[in-house]
Amino acid sequence: MHFDHLYNASTMIKTHVAFASMGVIIGALQLFGKKGGQRHKILGWTWVFIMSIVGISALFLPKREQGIIPLTLLLTVWVAIGLPLGIRAIKQGKILLHRAFMIGLYVGGLFIALAFTVTPGRLLYKVIFGP
Numbered sequence: 001m002h003f004d005h006l007y008n009a010s011t012m013i014k015t016h017v018a019f020a021s022m023g024v025i026i027g028a029l030q031l032f033g034k035k036g037g038q039r040h041k042i043l044g045w046t047w048v049f050i051m052s053i054v055g056i057s058a059l060f061l062p063k064r065e066q067g068i069i070p071l072t073l074l075l076t077v078w079v080a081i082g083l084p085l086g087i088r089a090i091k092q093g094k095i096l097l098h099r100a101f102m103i104g105l106y107v108g109g110l111f112i113a114l115a116f117t118v119t120p121g122r123l124l125y126k127v128i129f130g131p
Contacts, residue, residue, distance in 0.1 A: 005126040013123065016057040020110060023050045027106040048083055051109060055079035072116055079109045
């Protein structure tokens, strides 16, 4: 690992990477932990806050040419739409719909985005694989 690339990055990039990393960890705890209890609710609201920061910070990251609409922007829009819909679903007692939104956000908003960012020339590629 070549963390010097990350140390030299802008504050916004560092914030985005830090919150996305926290989102992966807390999301895994939620995914594999017991559902419905107080712990699940506290971690769930924490994860929603973290994903909100990830989505907002993504809007201020340097953009790369990815076609007409950057794929990462589509994921940011998915987070902005999916989080409130997932919350609304659980408030209405629609557990399966809530689960679908939250797993979709976890996979799409974090892991698919990670796949986009670990491509040659991108910062995380340099951190993981070197220059």
